[in-house]
Amino acid sequence: MYKNPHFFSHLAHVELISPKLEESANFFKNIIGLEESGRSENSVYFRAWGEHYHHSLKITEGTEPGLGHIGWRADSPAALEEAAAHIEKLGQGIGWIEGDLGHGRAYQFTSPDGHLEEIFWDVELYEAPDQLQSKWKNRPQKNPGRGISPRRIDHITLFSNDVTKDREFYQNIGFRYNEGIFLNANEPGSPEIGAWLSVTNLSHDIAFLKNHSGKPGGFNHVCYAVESREEVLLAADHILESGYELAMGGPTRHALAEGFFFYVDEPGGNRFELYAGAHLVFAPDFGPYRWSLSENPNDAWGREMPWDASGKVIK
Amino acid sequence: MYKNPHFFSHLAHVELISPKLEESANFFKNIIGLEESGRSENSVYFRAWGEHYHHSLKITEGTEPGLGHIGWRADSPAALEEAAAHIEKLGQGIGWIEGDLGHGRAYQFTSPDGHLEEIFWDVELYEAPDQLQSKWKNRPQKNPGRGISPRRIDHITLFSNDVTKDREFYQNIGFRYNEGIFLNANEPGSPEIGAWLSVTNLSHDIAFLKNHSGKPGGFNHVCYAVESREEVLLAADHILESGYELAMGGPTRHALAEGFFFYVDEPGGNRFELYAGAHLVFAPDFGPYRWSLSENPNDAWGREMPWDASGKVIK
Amino acid sequence: MYKNPHFFSHLAHVELISPKLEESANFFKNIIGLEESGRSENSVYFRAWGEHYHHSLKITEGTEPGLGHIGWRADSPAALEEAAAHIEKLGQGIGWIEGDLGHGRAYQFTSPDGHLEEIFWDVELYEAPDQLQSKWKNRPQKNPGRGISPRRIDHITLFSNDVTKDREFYQNIGFRYNEGIFLNANEPGSPEIGAWLSVTNLSHDIAFLKNHSGKPGGFNHVCYAVESREEVLLAADHILESGYELAMGGPTRHALAEGFFFYVDEPGGNRFELYAGAHLVFAPDFGPYRWSLSENPNDAWGREMPWDASGKVIK
Amino acid sequence: MYKNPHFFSHLAHVELISPKLEESANFFKNIIGLEESGRSENSVYFRAWGEHYHHSLKITEGTEPGLGHIGWRADSPAALEEAAAHIEKLGQGIGWIEGDLGHGRAYQFTSPDGHLEEIFWDVELYEAPDQLQSKWKNRPQKNPGRGISPRRIDHITLFSNDVTKDREFYQNIGFRYNEGIFLNANEPGSPEIGAWLSVTNLSHDIAFLKNHSGKPGGFNHVCYAVESREEVLLAADHILESGYELAMGGPTRHALAEGFFFYVDEPGGNRFELYAGAHLVFAPDFGPYRWSLSENPNDAWGREMPWDASGKVIK
Structure with missing residues (x-):
C-alpha cells in the first residue's frame, strides 16, 4: 500500500555565486533588507527576520553567477539517515560533509541535471541579540523594517x-x-x-x-x-x-x-x-x-509570456 | 533515533450542531459565502471555493450548539491503517465507519476529552459544474464572490x-x-x-x-x-x-x-x-x-483579554 | 491679484452611449456591481453605493459607443449662475435645460473639442430603501458586495x-x-x-x-x-x-x-x-x-506604452 | 444667493510643544519616519515625503505638551487678503507676522477657544537634494522607507x-x-x-x-x-x-x-x-x-468608547 516518505522538512537555504560579492551583499542587506548573519573568507550569509536558522542565503564570490548549492532540512534525525540511504540507492548521492556556519553534518547529492544539494538535521537555532529581540516570543527577531524586509x-x-x-x-x-x-x-x-x-x-x-x-x-x-x-x-x-x-x-x-x-x-x-x-x-x-x-501559466491576467514558442525562457 | 509519524495530512471537515439548521445554513451560505454542496435528512454540507473535497463544514440539526465531529484526511492509504492501529493502541479508538457524503470508510476515535473525530483516505475530489468552472485549471472552482467568500x-x-x-x-x-x-x-x-x-x-x-x-x-x-x-x-x-x-x-x-x-x-x-x-x-x-x-497572547496590540485571572474564557 | 474661481464642485455623472444597452446594463450592474437607480425609454441609470446622488452613470442606447454627456455639480447656487455667465462669455455655452432624473435645471456647454457637458446645483439626495440602509448613518447605503462594488x-x-x-x-x-x-x-x-x-x-x-x-x-x-x-x-x-x-x-x-x-x-x-x-x-x-x-507616464513599473512614437493611443 | 467662500486651501502645518524636544524629534524622525527639514533655536521641523512644503510639523520646546499653532495655506494671494479681512471682522484676528522657515507673511488669528492659527500664501516649494530625488517627477522626493513613512x-x-x-x-x-x-x-x-x-x-x-x-x-x-x-x-x-x-x-x-x-x-x-x-x-x-x-462613532466595529456618559474623553 502506498505510503509517502517524509525525508525532507523544508527548504533551508540557498547558496548563490556572485562575481560582485560586496555589491550583491549590499543589495540583499540594504535593498532587500535581509540580516547579515555571518561572513567567511569568500562568502556572506543572510537570514530573513522570520527565520529560525543561521542563514537562508549564502553569497559566495565566483566568476559566474548561478547556484552554489541548495540546503534542505530533514524531517527528523532518522529521516536524514533514511534520506541518505535512499538517495545513494538512486545513484545521486555524493557523501557526508561536516557542515557549515549554522548547521552540522550534511549529506550531499545532486539532481539528475547536476544541481548540488544537501540535507541535514543538526542546526543552530537563531538567538537574537537584545536589541533585535521581538516583543512577541514567537518571532525569532524584530522585523527590522529595512528595505523590503521579507519574512x-x-x-x-x-x-x-x-x-x-x-x-x-x-x-x-x-x-x-x-x-x-x-x-x-x-x-x-x-x-x-x-x-x-x-x-x-x-x-x-x-x-x-x-x-x-x-x-x-x-x-x-x-x-x-x-x-x-x-x-x-x-x-x-x-x-x-x-x-x-x-x-x-x-x-x-x-x-x-x-x-x-x-x-x-x-x-x-x-x-x-x-x-x-x-x-x-x-x-x-x-x-x-x-x-x-x-x-501562459506565468501570468493570470494576460501579459506576454517569458517563453518563445519552443518553451525557451527569453526574458 | 526519533522519527516523526505522518499519519495525518490535514483538517478536512468539521461537523457542527445547530438548533436552528436553516438559519445556520443561510448564514454560512449567504453571509459567509460558502457553497452548499449537499443535504441529507438533518444536515447541510458546505465547502469553500478553494477546497478540493465535497465539504469542509457539515451542519446538523440538534438541540444544543457544539461539535458534531472532526474529519482528518490521512497522509496516504497506508498512513490511514497505521493511524488506526496506533490510535487503537493508545486506547482512544472507536472503530471503522462506512463514510459520509464525499468520503469513504473512516476510522473513528475520540480525544481524551471526548471530541469525536475520524480519519479517512478515500475522497471524492470536487468537480465543478460548467457554470462554476474557473478560468484557471488549478482552482477547483470560481470564487463566487458571495459574502465573505473565504478560500x-x-x-x-x-x-x-x-x-x-x-x-x-x-x-x-x-x-x-x-x-x-x-x-x-x-x-x-x-x-x-x-x-x-x-x-x-x-x-x-x-x-x-x-x-x-x-x-x-x-x-x-x-x-x-x-x-x-x-x-x-x-x-x-x-x-x-x-x-x-x-x-x-x-x-x-x-x-x-x-x-x-x-x-x-x-x-x-x-x-x-x-x-x-x-x-x-x-x-x-x-x-x-x-x-x-x-x-495576553490573544491580542498583539493591547486589547482586553478574553480570560479571567484563572484562565477561564469569559468572552 | 490672482483668485481662483470655484464654479465647479465635482464630477457628478457621465452618460455613455451603448449599441447594446441591456448587455451594458448587465455588465455595470452584475460585473461591476453598481446599483440600478432608474430607467427611461432609452437609458438605464446607475449609482455606486457610496454616492449621494441619483446616478453617476447613465447608459443610453445609440449606434456607436462613446460619450453622451458629462454632468458637473456646481459649488453653490450662486456659483452655478456665475459659471453659466463665464462659460457663455468664453463662447462655449449652449443654454439651460430642465434637468434629468435626479437633478434640476442645468447649463449645457461644450468643450472646444465638442464634448457635451452640463453644470447644475439642484439635486435629489439619495435616500436608501429600508433593506439597503447602512448601519452607519454617514453611508448613503450599504455596500451591496455584488461584483466589484466600487464606492x-x-x-x-x-x-x-x-x-x-x-x-x-x-x-x-x-x-x-x-x-x-x-x-x-x-x-x-x-x-x-x-x-x-x-x-x-x-x-x-x-x-x-x-x-x-x-x-x-x-x-x-x-x-x-x-x-x-x-x-x-x-x-x-x-x-x-x-x-x-x-x-x-x-x-x-x-x-x-x-x-x-x-x-x-x-x-x-x-x-x-x-x-x-x-x-x-x-x-x-x-x-x-x-x-x-x-x-512612459502610463506605467510606473516598466510595461510597454499604449502610445506609438507620435503619441497616438494604440491599445 | 448662497456662495461658498474659498479662503483656505488646506492644512499646511501644525506646531506642537514638547517638554522633551530631542526625544520627540527622534520619535518623529526614526519611529514615524518624517524627514527633518530644519532646526531653529528651540524647534525642529519635519515634513512627510509626499509633501510639497518645507514642513508640516514643527516641534518646539516648552514646559507642557500641546498645540503651538496651526498653519493653513490660503487658496490664492487674493484669498489670503480676503480671509484676513473676514476674520478681522469676526473679531478673531491678531495680525500679520513675517513668516517662518519655509513660508512668508501670515495672518494670525485664534479660534474662539483660543487655538493660535495662521493663514499664508507665500511658500518655498520643496526641492529634494540629489540623493532624495524620486524617479517619478510628480513626487517631491523618494519615499525613504524609514519607520512608518507616512505620505x-x-x-x-x-x-x-x-x-x-x-x-x-x-x-x-x-x-x-x-x-x-x-x-x-x-x-x-x-x-x-x-x-x-x-x-x-x-x-x-x-x-x-x-x-x-x-x-x-x-x-x-x-x-x-x-x-x-x-x-x-x-x-x-x-x-x-x-x-x-x-x-x-x-x-x-x-x-x-x-x-x-x-x-x-x-x-x-x-x-x-x-x-x-x-x-x-x-x-x-x-x-x-x-x-x-x-x-459610539469612534468605533465602527464595537469597541469600548473613549468617552464617559457625559461625553468627556477618558482614554
Missing part, C-alpha cells in the same frame, strides 16, 4: 536540461508534483517545459524550467515571501527608487501557483523574486495540473 | 477539561506542539490554559482552551481563511451590515499564531472565526513557545 | 483633437492643471499628448488624450474607485472569471497620477477603469508636471 | 470648551460641517460633544472634541496618512517593536469619517494618529451627520 525564503527555481528526469527524481524522494507546463498538455509525450514540486504546504519549494543551453545545474531565481500583496506593490516602488529595474514589467499574478510577484536582477546577475499570495496545498492528491505553454 | 477551512479550536492530556494525545499521533498558554509560563507545573498544534505548516490545525465547565467535548470556534488582512477588514463591515455582531470588538491581531481575525457567532450559537496573515511554521523544532496568561 | 465615480478621460485648447478651456473655468504629456517635454512647443486636470483634491477629475482621428468629442474611459489596491487585485480575477478580458495586461501603477488600475471594455464598447491609490493633490501650486512620452 | 499630514483634532462656538466659527470662514456628536442627537439643544469640518475633500481637516477642563486651546491629536490599511497594520507592529504603546487597543475603524487608525503618544506627551481609508467628501451638501454619543 522568509519561499522557493528556488532552477533550469534543467531534462525537466522530466529532475521532476521524477524529486517525486522519488518524496516531493509532491503539483503543476507542470508542457508544449501541449493535451498531447501525450509533449515536451515538458516546467515542473513545480513541494514537500511542504507551499505551492512549490522547488521548480524546474527547461534549459536549452546544455549547461548543467542552471539557476533561474530564488524567491522570498512577504505577507501581503500590498507589500509587493510597495516593494516595487522601492526597487525602482533604489536604482534597480523590475524585470518583465513589474508586479503581476502567476496563474500557476498563484503567487503575486516581481523579479529583479541583483548586481551579481542572479534573479530574485518577491512573492505573496500563492495558494497553499493541503490535499495530498492536489494536481498535478498540466498547463499548455499557450495558456 | 478554505483553517483550523478548529476546542474546549478541553484537561488541556495537557489532549495536547499530549495529539503530540502522540504526530502533531507538532507549537505554542501554549499557562497561568504562569515561568512556573513549572503551572496550569495549562491553552495549546496550539499542527500537522501542516499552518500555525495550528487544532487548538485547545481550558474548559472550566466539566462538560466533555466542548467547542470554541471553527476558522476559515481569506488571503489578505484587507479582506478581513472588508468582511468586518459586511458582517455588521448583514445584521450580525462582531465578538470582542472586531478585527485585531493574535500575538500567538499571529492571525489577523474576528469572531462572529452564527445564528445556531457556534462561534466562527475569519482569519488571514497567521504565520506558517516550517522548522520542525519551532517552539513550543510558552506564554503566560498575563502576556 | 464612487472617480474621473473621465476623453480624446481631444487639440489637447492644448481643451486644457486651457478647463483652466479658464477653474480647473487646476496637474500633469501633462508632451512628445518631448523639454522642447518648447512640443506637441501636447495629454493633460490631467482637477477641481477637487483628486489627481484628476478629467483628462484629455490626443486624438488623431479628427472625430470630435471622443471618449477614452470612465473610472470608478475602490478603496484599496487589494480590491483592484481581487477585481482583476473577478473580471476574468466573469468572462471579460483585462486590457493591456491587467493591474499596474500609473506613474502620472499614481493610480493602481486596470482597464476592461464593457460589452457596448466603452472602456472602464478601476482605480485605487492615486495621490491626492492639496497644494494649489502642485505641478503642472510635464512628462515626455518616452518616460 | 502626508491629514488633520488635527483639538479640544474645545465650546464645540458649538468653534464649529460655527469654522463654518463662517468656509469650512464644511460634515459630522458631529451630541449627547443625544435626537434631542434639540443636546450638548455638542464633537464636530468634524473640512475645507478639502478629506473627511475632516480639523475636528473639535468637548473639553471639560476649562483650559483654553487644548490639543487632542495630529494625524498623518498612509495609503493603505495594510500599512496601518504593519505600522502597529512597528510601534510596539520600537518600545511604544498603542492607545485604546490598537487599529480599528472609526464609524465617523471611516478612517482606519491607531493612536500612539509621543515621548513629549502629544497624541499621534495614523490613518488610512477615511472616506472622501465630494457632495457640497454631504451631512452634517449627527451622531449620538451612545452610537
Whole structure:
C-alpha cells in the first residue's frame, strides 16, 4: 500500500555565486533588507527576520553567477539517515560533509541535471541579540523594517536540461508534483517545459524550467515571501527608487501557483523574486495540473509570456 | 533515533450542531459565502471555493450548539491503517465507519476529552459544474464572490477539561506542539490554559482552551481563511451590515499564531472565526513557545483579554 | 491679484452611449456591481453605493459607443449662475435645460473639442430603501458586495483633437492643471499628448488624450474607485472569471497620477477603469508636471506604452 | 444667493510643544519616519515625503505638551487678503507676522477657544537634494522607507470648551460641517460633544472634541496618512517593536469619517494618529451627520468608547 516518505522538512537555504560579492551583499542587506548573519573568507550569509536558522542565503564570490548549492532540512534525525540511504540507492548521492556556519553534518547529492544539494538535521537555532529581540516570543527577531524586509525564503527555481528526469527524481524522494507546463498538455509525450514540486504546504519549494543551453545545474531565481500583496506593490516602488529595474514589467499574478510577484536582477546577475499570495496545498492528491505553454501559466491576467514558442525562457 | 509519524495530512471537515439548521445554513451560505454542496435528512454540507473535497463544514440539526465531529484526511492509504492501529493502541479508538457524503470508510476515535473525530483516505475530489468552472485549471472552482467568500477551512479550536492530556494525545499521533498558554509560563507545573498544534505548516490545525465547565467535548470556534488582512477588514463591515455582531470588538491581531481575525457567532450559537496573515511554521523544532496568561497572547496590540485571572474564557 | 474661481464642485455623472444597452446594463450592474437607480425609454441609470446622488452613470442606447454627456455639480447656487455667465462669455455655452432624473435645471456647454457637458446645483439626495440602509448613518447605503462594488465615480478621460485648447478651456473655468504629456517635454512647443486636470483634491477629475482621428468629442474611459489596491487585485480575477478580458495586461501603477488600475471594455464598447491609490493633490501650486512620452507616464513599473512614437493611443 | 467662500486651501502645518524636544524629534524622525527639514533655536521641523512644503510639523520646546499653532495655506494671494479681512471682522484676528522657515507673511488669528492659527500664501516649494530625488517627477522626493513613512499630514483634532462656538466659527470662514456628536442627537439643544469640518475633500481637516477642563486651546491629536490599511497594520507592529504603546487597543475603524487608525503618544506627551481609508467628501451638501454619543462613532466595529456618559474623553 502506498505510503509517502517524509525525508525532507523544508527548504533551508540557498547558496548563490556572485562575481560582485560586496555589491550583491549590499543589495540583499540594504535593498532587500535581509540580516547579515555571518561572513567567511569568500562568502556572506543572510537570514530573513522570520527565520529560525543561521542563514537562508549564502553569497559566495565566483566568476559566474548561478547556484552554489541548495540546503534542505530533514524531517527528523532518522529521516536524514533514511534520506541518505535512499538517495545513494538512486545513484545521486555524493557523501557526508561536516557542515557549515549554522548547521552540522550534511549529506550531499545532486539532481539528475547536476544541481548540488544537501540535507541535514543538526542546526543552530537563531538567538537574537537584545536589541533585535521581538516583543512577541514567537518571532525569532524584530522585523527590522529595512528595505523590503521579507519574512522568509519561499522557493528556488532552477533550469534543467531534462525537466522530466529532475521532476521524477524529486517525486522519488518524496516531493509532491503539483503543476507542470508542457508544449501541449493535451498531447501525450509533449515536451515538458516546467515542473513545480513541494514537500511542504507551499505551492512549490522547488521548480524546474527547461534549459536549452546544455549547461548543467542552471539557476533561474530564488524567491522570498512577504505577507501581503500590498507589500509587493510597495516593494516595487522601492526597487525602482533604489536604482534597480523590475524585470518583465513589474508586479503581476502567476496563474500557476498563484503567487503575486516581481523579479529583479541583483548586481551579481542572479534573479530574485518577491512573492505573496500563492495558494497553499493541503490535499495530498492536489494536481498535478498540466498547463499548455499557450495558456501562459506565468501570468493570470494576460501579459506576454517569458517563453518563445519552443518553451525557451527569453526574458 | 526519533522519527516523526505522518499519519495525518490535514483538517478536512468539521461537523457542527445547530438548533436552528436553516438559519445556520443561510448564514454560512449567504453571509459567509460558502457553497452548499449537499443535504441529507438533518444536515447541510458546505465547502469553500478553494477546497478540493465535497465539504469542509457539515451542519446538523440538534438541540444544543457544539461539535458534531472532526474529519482528518490521512497522509496516504497506508498512513490511514497505521493511524488506526496506533490510535487503537493508545486506547482512544472507536472503530471503522462506512463514510459520509464525499468520503469513504473512516476510522473513528475520540480525544481524551471526548471530541469525536475520524480519519479517512478515500475522497471524492470536487468537480465543478460548467457554470462554476474557473478560468484557471488549478482552482477547483470560481470564487463566487458571495459574502465573505473565504478560500478554505483553517483550523478548529476546542474546549478541553484537561488541556495537557489532549495536547499530549495529539503530540502522540504526530502533531507538532507549537505554542501554549499557562497561568504562569515561568512556573513549572503551572496550569495549562491553552495549546496550539499542527500537522501542516499552518500555525495550528487544532487548538485547545481550558474548559472550566466539566462538560466533555466542548467547542470554541471553527476558522476559515481569506488571503489578505484587507479582506478581513472588508468582511468586518459586511458582517455588521448583514445584521450580525462582531465578538470582542472586531478585527485585531493574535500575538500567538499571529492571525489577523474576528469572531462572529452564527445564528445556531457556534462561534466562527475569519482569519488571514497567521504565520506558517516550517522548522520542525519551532517552539513550543510558552506564554503566560498575563502576556495576553490573544491580542498583539493591547486589547482586553478574553480570560479571567484563572484562565477561564469569559468572552 | 490672482483668485481662483470655484464654479465647479465635482464630477457628478457621465452618460455613455451603448449599441447594446441591456448587455451594458448587465455588465455595470452584475460585473461591476453598481446599483440600478432608474430607467427611461432609452437609458438605464446607475449609482455606486457610496454616492449621494441619483446616478453617476447613465447608459443610453445609440449606434456607436462613446460619450453622451458629462454632468458637473456646481459649488453653490450662486456659483452655478456665475459659471453659466463665464462659460457663455468664453463662447462655449449652449443654454439651460430642465434637468434629468435626479437633478434640476442645468447649463449645457461644450468643450472646444465638442464634448457635451452640463453644470447644475439642484439635486435629489439619495435616500436608501429600508433593506439597503447602512448601519452607519454617514453611508448613503450599504455596500451591496455584488461584483466589484466600487464606492464612487472617480474621473473621465476623453480624446481631444487639440489637447492644448481643451486644457486651457478647463483652466479658464477653474480647473487646476496637474500633469501633462508632451512628445518631448523639454522642447518648447512640443506637441501636447495629454493633460490631467482637477477641481477637487483628486489627481484628476478629467483628462484629455490626443486624438488623431479628427472625430470630435471622443471618449477614452470612465473610472470608478475602490478603496484599496487589494480590491483592484481581487477585481482583476473577478473580471476574468466573469468572462471579460483585462486590457493591456491587467493591474499596474500609473506613474502620472499614481493610480493602481486596470482597464476592461464593457460589452457596448466603452472602456472602464478601476482605480485605487492615486495621490491626492492639496497644494494649489502642485505641478503642472510635464512628462515626455518616452518616460512612459502610463506605467510606473516598466510595461510597454499604449502610445506609438507620435503619441497616438494604440491599445 | 448662497456662495461658498474659498479662503483656505488646506492644512499646511501644525506646531506642537514638547517638554522633551530631542526625544520627540527622534520619535518623529526614526519611529514615524518624517524627514527633518530644519532646526531653529528651540524647534525642529519635519515634513512627510509626499509633501510639497518645507514642513508640516514643527516641534518646539516648552514646559507642557500641546498645540503651538496651526498653519493653513490660503487658496490664492487674493484669498489670503480676503480671509484676513473676514476674520478681522469676526473679531478673531491678531495680525500679520513675517513668516517662518519655509513660508512668508501670515495672518494670525485664534479660534474662539483660543487655538493660535495662521493663514499664508507665500511658500518655498520643496526641492529634494540629489540623493532624495524620486524617479517619478510628480513626487517631491523618494519615499525613504524609514519607520512608518507616512505620505502626508491629514488633520488635527483639538479640544474645545465650546464645540458649538468653534464649529460655527469654522463654518463662517468656509469650512464644511460634515459630522458631529451630541449627547443625544435626537434631542434639540443636546450638548455638542464633537464636530468634524473640512475645507478639502478629506473627511475632516480639523475636528473639535468637548473639553471639560476649562483650559483654553487644548490639543487632542495630529494625524498623518498612509495609503493603505495594510500599512496601518504593519505600522502597529512597528510601534510596539520600537518600545511604544498603542492607545485604546490598537487599529480599528472609526464609524465617523471611516478612517482606519491607531493612536500612539509621543515621548513629549502629544497624541499621534495614523490613518488610512477615511472616506472622501465630494457632495457640497454631504451631512452634517449627527451622531449620538451612545452610537459610539469612534468605533465602527464595537469597541469600548473613549468617552464617559457625559461625553468627556477618558482614554
